[in-house]
Amino acid sequence: LVTGCSGSDSDSGAAGDGKSLEKITYLTSFGNFGRDSYALVAKEKGFFKDAGFDVDVKPGNGTGDNIQAISAGQAQFTPLDLTGILLARGNGGAKDVTVVAAIQQRTMAAIVSLEGNGITTPKDLEGKRLADSPSSVVRNLFPTYAKLANIDGSKVQWVNGTPQTLIGTLAAGSVQGIGQFVVGKPTVEAVAKGRKAVFLPYSDVMTDLYGNVLVVPTKLAKEKPEMVKKFTAALIKGLEYSIANPKEAGEILHKNVAASLAAPAAAELELMAAYVRSAGSGSAVGSIDAQRVVRSIAILQGAGAIPAGLTPEQLIDFDLAPKS
Amino acid sequence: MIQLSAVSRTFTGRSGTVEALRGIDLTVAEGEFVAVVGRSGCGKSTLLRLVAGLLPATEGKITVAGEPVTKARRDIAMLFQRPALLPWRSVLDNVLLPVEIYGWGKAKHRDRAQQLLEMVGLGGFEKRLPHELSGGMQQRVSLCRSLIGEPRVMLMDEPFSALDTLTREELSVELQRVHMESSATIVFVTHSIDEAVLLADRVVVLSPRPGRIREIVEIDIPRPRSLGRNAHLEEVARCSADLHELLMERDAPAATGTKGR
Amino acid sequence: MIQLSAVSRTFTGRSGTVEALRGIDLTVAEGEFVAVVGRSGCGKSTLLRLVAGLLPATEGKITVAGEPVTKARRDIAMLFQRPALLPWRSVLDNVLLPVEIYGWGKAKHRDRAQQLLEMVGLGGFEKRLPHELSGGMQQRVSLCRSLIGEPRVMLMDEPFSALDTLTREELSVELQRVHMESSATIVFVTHSIDEAVLLADRVVVLSPRPGRIREIVEIDIPRPRSLGRNAHLEEVARCSADLHELLMERDAPAATGTKGR
Amino acid sequence: MTETVAASAPVPASPDGPAARRRADGLATVGLPLAGLVVAGVAWWLTTSVSHLIHPAVLPPPGDVLAAFRAQSGLLMKATLATALETLVGFLLSTVAGVLIGLALAASSVLERMFAPLLVAVNAVPKIALGPLLVVALDWGQKPILTMVFLLCFFPIVLSTATGLTTTPADLAELSRSLGATRWQAFRKVRLPAALPQIFVGLKVAMPLAAIGAVIGEFEAGEGGLGFVIVQFSGVGDTATAWAAILLIALTSILLYFAVLRAERLALPWVRETTSAR
Amino acid sequence: MTETVAASAPVPASPDGPAARRRADGLATVGLPLAGLVVAGVAWWLTTSVSHLIHPAVLPPPGDVLAAFRAQSGLLMKATLATALETLVGFLLSTVAGVLIGLALAASSVLERMFAPLLVAVNAVPKIALGPLLVVALDWGQKPILTMVFLLCFFPIVLSTATGLTTTPADLAELSRSLGATRWQAFRKVRLPAALPQIFVGLKVAMPLAAIGAVIGEFEAGEGGLGFVIVQFSGVGDTATAWAAILLIALTSILLYFAVLRAERLALPWVRETTSAR
Numbered sequence A: 001l002v003t004g005c006s007g008s009d010s011d012s013g014a015a016g017d018g019k020s021l022e023k024i025t026y027l028t029s030f031g032n033f034g035r036d037s038y039a040l041v042a043k044e045k046g047f048f049k050d051a052g053f054d055v056d057v058k059p060g061n062g063t064g065d066n067i068q069a070i071s072a073g074q075a076q077f078t079p080l081d082l083t084g085i086l087l088a089r090g091n092g093g094a095k096d097v098t099v100v101a102a103i104q105q106r107t108m109a110a111i112v113s114l115e116g117n118g119i120t121t122p123k124d125l126e127g128k129r130l131a132d133s134p135s136s137v138v139r140n141l142f143p144t145y146a147k148l149a150n151i152d153g154s155k156v157q158w159v160n161g162t163p164q165t166l167i168g169t170l171a172a173g174s175v176q177g178i179g180q181f182v183v184g185k186p187t188v189e190a191v192a193k194g195r196k197a198v199f200l201p202y203s204d205v206m207t208d209l210y211g212n213v214l215v216v217p218t219k220l221a222k223e224k225p226e227m228v229k230k231f232t233a234a235l236i237k238g239l240e241y242s243i244a245n246p247k248e249a250g251e252i253l254h255k256n257v258a259a260s261l262a263a264p265a266a267a268e269l270e271l272m273a274a275y276v277r278s279a280g281s282g283s284a285v286g287s288i289d290a291q292r293v294v295r296s297i298a299i300l301q302g303a304g305a306i307p308a309g310l311t312p313e314q315l316i317d318f319d320l321a322p323k324s
Numbered sequence B, C: 001m002i003q004l005s006a007v008s009r010t011f012t013g014r015s016g017t018v019e020a021l022r023g024i025d026l027t028v029a030e031g032e033f034v035a036v037v038g039r040s041g042c043g044k045s046t047l048l049r050l051v052a053g054l055l056p057a058t059e060g061k062i063t064v065a066g067e068p069v070t071k072a073r074r075d076i077a078m079l080f081q082r083p084a085l086l087p088w089r090s091v092l093d094n095v096l097l098p099v100e101i102y103g104w105g106k107a108k109h110r111d112r113a114q115q116l117l118e119m120v121g122l123g124g125f126e127k128r129l130p131h132e133l134s135g136g137m138q139q140r141v142s143l144c145r146s147l148i149g150e151p152r153v154m155l156m157d158e159p160f161s162a163l164d165t166l167t168r169e170e171l172s173v174e175l176q177r178v179h180m181e182s183s184a185t186i187v188f189v190t191h192s193i194d195e196a197v198l199l200a201d202r203v204v205v206l207s208p209r210p211g212r213i214r215e216i217v218e219i220d221i222p223r224p225r226s227l228g229r230n231a232h233l234e235e236v237a238r239c240s241a242d243l244h245e246l247l248m249e250r251d252a253p254a255a256t257g258t259k260g261r
Numbered sequence D, E: 001m002t003e004t005v006a007a008s009a010p011v012p013a014s015p016d017g018p019a020a021r022r023r024a025d026g027l028a029t030v031g032l033p034l035a036g037l038v039v040a041g042v043a044w045w046l047t048t049s050v051s052h053l054i055h056p057a058v059l060p061p062p063g064d065v066l067a068a069f070r071a072q073s074g075l076l077m078k079a080t081l082a083t084a085l086e087t088l089v090g091f092l093l094s095t096v097a098g099v100l101i102g103l104a105l106a107a108s109s110v111l112e113r114m115f116a117p118l119l120v121a122v123n124a125v126p127k128i129a130l131g132p133l134l135v136v137a138l139d140w141g142q143k144p145i146l147t148m149v150f151l152l153c154f155f156p157i158v159l160s161t162a163t164g165l166t167t168t169p170a171d172l173a174e175l176s177r178s179l180g181a182t183r184w185q186a187f188r189k190v191r192l193p194a195a196l197p198q199i200f201v202g203l204k205v206a207m208p209l210a211a212i213g214a215v216i217g218e219f220e221a222g223e224g225g226l227g228f229v230i231v232q233f234s235g236v237g238d239t240a241t242a243w244a245a246i247l248l249i250a251l252t253s254i255l256l257y258f259a260v261l262r263a264e265r266l267a268l269p270w271v272r273e274t275t276s277a278r
């Protein structure tokens, strides 16, 4: 049944220096796709073992489920979308989780359409029908996006969809656009059978929004900060290695999880690279800038998605985050 | 009306076969009243089922009104050994079932059903469900059901077995009346020799395992007949004695299941 | 052994109430053989159910062996009007059901079950399922089942109704033998006056609707008795005539359901 | 009614009149289920509030859910109504369609052998996977939701109908044959009534499935209803409100289930009287 | 066997021997379901490949799925085995537990009234919503998956068992009471055998649900099996492989369903003989 994850032989037994390895459960954000492959790469490459960890990489089930698993301490680390966490926190959830590092410096959220649907600029969205889950980042931030992009958001019709249905409905022409991460491009194009995907990334107009961030149980962050730091460093090392060597990362993924294909994984990682290494600011991979978070919160509050009063410090432990 | 030639019926189960009937030749004329007697398990019910078209014969040919029997016919009414009432229907509706199935006007026949129920002593029980009745009462409901269609042929399997002597006699008389009025052809299975002699023109005696016709006894007493006081006491006594003797005969066939007798 | 005092039973259904039994006083001594006769629907089965503890009395008190009846007792065997065989069990296993329930050794009693089956003429049918048997054969299986437990009290509801005359007579004789050997107390419902006179020490005559005791007829003929040739022909004839007359009486109670008679 | 008495051991007639008995019975009908709910509620409270066995983010304590229910009562009530309506309509449609399909399978052994495996197959497909297909084929709104309800709950109805219709007691079937009943008559007068108790078992199994169908349908194609509420609130980490919605689904199902039970009681009085419950 | 003959209209005895008939019967048993599958396959092909009624992203044409199946056959076979095993084990556990629960409900009307509503409630909760709860309580792997199977398929088993046990024909129940049978004896010798046909209906309904349970369990807590394959391949836009997995689930269910059917035939020969199918 276990088709992967217990993978490489190198992590069996004790670490080289005689200390026994600390057992960690790591949850991917969702399933086992290229965008999440860096944890397996860190494991396969021995980064975790070198840092003293024996990591079990489990496939996650999206923001909602993963927050629950981390809150309950069932898993110790998982990458989740910061906007999603802010939304949850604003709605009274995600109380027992702490953010300790950034994975993507800019949000990968985007509206995606297909060539021929008549959408090339934000303005073209007016009068179109778009689908996304009612709790998704794309949908919650759309009013703000519309304002910043100077379009009339009320002229866009949103319908509901689950992550599983979205791409299918786009490809079949039931809607003209859907919410999707930019790394989903190869997937969308694969489903659309040859039609090119058109992306309208939110990061074009909302540069301050982070993408996925690394989340731990608050208790863990408080009690074992050194351990969290060490793990974060090892994971970031895997992340850097993965975007530098997307082909190899894809193969590592496939090797560990037979149902994950190498080629689409590599394609995702190539697309992700630009979001992991912050384009202009030159800040280090994994670092978090408090000011940007403040501005993100302000955007969300402006959109009416969360109530006032949330500060970055309530959610993020800047001491643990990699320094820029 | 009914003709059986060389009819046999064998049942095949997981624990062996049973030859229920072998080589039955029998002709029942139109309007005739034939009684069938024989020991328990000798194939009387099976015989009726064959004629009713509810069971295919293993061998031989059966015709009713000249046509070979391939399935049940509407002009044949069968009264089963068990009452077989529909548990969700009231007594009256159970009696009216054939009427509904034949597509006759239900309203028209409700009175007749009512009369039949009164005749068998069930007036006042029309609205009850079958499980509220005693065994004998259920049997009488089933009798009414078989009478309501005024069938040309009636196959009756021990219709009075659960009834007391008095009710039995009353109903025998009624049945005789029905028979004479409608001139229906009746095949009547019974365990009572008296009943057979009272009702039948001929009595078929079956011998057991396999069921074969042992003898056919003619009853020449003029109708209407009645039990007890009648002018033909002697003849009745003779027929009864004959039948009794025939039934008592221990013809020991080598078949299974007879050792214990 | 069995004592009923002022026992009544009324059934309440959606379509009115039926008074099945009213004010029954009856004492059955240990080892006695009591027959119950009465018209169909007069409450005979209800009476047995009350004694068996299967139905609560609406009024009155019933005791068996001095103890008030509150539920079924293992030393009472009930033979129902319908065979009530378990359709998934073979004939032999149906007969052995009481043995299993009483927790007796099944192996030991298998021989006895076999003997009983042979006695009723069902040797060779042990392995069959009930639906492969004729009506009379099923009834005989149920008879064997009620005999195997060697009960102190037997309540038998028309046990021979589906049997032919000959089998009936044979089994009457057997039953008499069992009764004399085991000195069980037997209450026996029948529609046959001959049977009642042959078997019973006393015959209880029930009048219908509501069921009341019309009369209790003592039969003083010494045992073993047999039908036909015996030394007490006269007495038998007298008893039979008495009973016949009692049953023929048209006591017309004002209750429902009797108009049609 | 009589048989029910008959089926219980003889007891001295209760000194209380039937009215008192009915009152006691009514109390048990309402009181015992409530007691069951209270037991469940206490167990829930113990595992979440007292012992903290389960983290509130995963299963929020009763207090939180109650608070969420109060805070969002308007929204939740509207959603409950919408979902209940979809459930009910879908269930009724499925009943009609399911009985008809069951009838077809029962009528022809060829049909049954050909299509029974397909029905099993359809039933075994995780319905979540059919979301895109439904949305694309039927657009958003009621149609895909009702279809989802049907897909989830048709199978028990079909199977129980077909089973009921093909296991008519032999003597009743023989009776209808002996009367020369047509197939349709035999079906209407004998087989269907004899099958009804069985069909009701199917309906009772199908009822809660219909509610799930409505919710999953709302996940995929809804614009309201409790399914929508669950997605929306659990998606933003408000598990308390999501659980309030889940409980409302459960409650709706319980009510609808008891409505089916009631219908059964009314339609089939004879079953209780010819069988023995305990 | 005899009643089956008896239940059909009399026809002249077939000139073919029983061997020939059995052969024809065997052909129908295998051939007709295959014919049904072929019909479904052709319909699928017509709507996707020929008429393009449905976009391949939503339902890929048979050819694509076949190709996907060939390409990933090793992976798919392994996943099918894993899922089939979970389904089977979960189903067997649910059968045992479900029959026991049904027994408890049937034994006590107090228990039934208290807990039947709760069971309905549990059954009506969309199981997807319970994913995190199961993972947190039971970790990843087999345990939450088997629990999910149980949660999906226990209800039909419980309900049919309870119904079967509480609708014993009155005369058989009276017989067992007249013998002074203890509750347990009455249950073992009379009520349970009489309830078996009903219980098997529940098992047949539960079987495909068990397969769904396994798949949903894998969605939530699995690292292998067909559910995981569906998530992974549909996640990278390979709908053809995802549909191959869906079809394999369906196929597995069909096989397991027929195994239940076979078990029923073997366990209950008397039912076919005392009832009339058509």
Ligand SMILES: Nc1ncnc2c1ncn2[C@@H]1O[C@H](COP(=O)(O)OP(=O)(O)OP(=O)(O)O)[C@@H](O)[C@H]1O
Pocket (backbone or CB within 6 Å): B011, B012, B013, B018, B019, B020, B038, B039, B040, B041, B042, B043, B044, B045, B046, B047, B081, C131, C132, C133, C134, C135, C136, C137, C162, C164, E002, E003, E006
């Ligand atoms: N469905 C069946 N399967 C197997 N054997 C059967 C079946 N029906 C009847 N038989 C056998 O056929 C024989 C005749 O049965 P049938 O019912 O015709 O007897 P019968 O003369 O009506 O007896 P009774 O007077 O007891 O009703 C019996 O030995 C019985 O075992």
Ligand SMILES: Nc1ncnc2c1ncn2[C@@H]1O[C@H](COP(=O)(O)OP(=O)(O)OP(=O)(O)O)[C@@H](O)[C@H]1O
Pocket (backbone or CB within 6 Å): B131, B132, B133, B134, B135, B136, B137, B162, B164, C011, C012, C013, C018, C019, C020, C038, C039, C040, C041, C042, C043, C044, C045, C046, C047, C081, D002, D003, D006
């Ligand atoms: N469960 C019941 N519900 C309602 N009424 C009943 C019930 N059982 C019996 N009765 C009624 O009680 C009366 C007596 O029935 P019982 O079965 O005792 O008659 P019986 O003397 O055994 O008749 P038979 O000789 O026909 O078997 C009948 O009028 C019947 O309608």
Ligand SMILES: [Mg+2]
Pocket (backbone or CB within 6 Å): B044, B045, B046, B081, B157, C134, C135, C136
């Ligand atoms: Mg017979």
Ligand SMILES: [Mg+2]
Pocket (backbone or CB within 6 Å): B134, B135, B136, C044, C045, C046, C081, C157
């Ligand atoms: Mg009686």
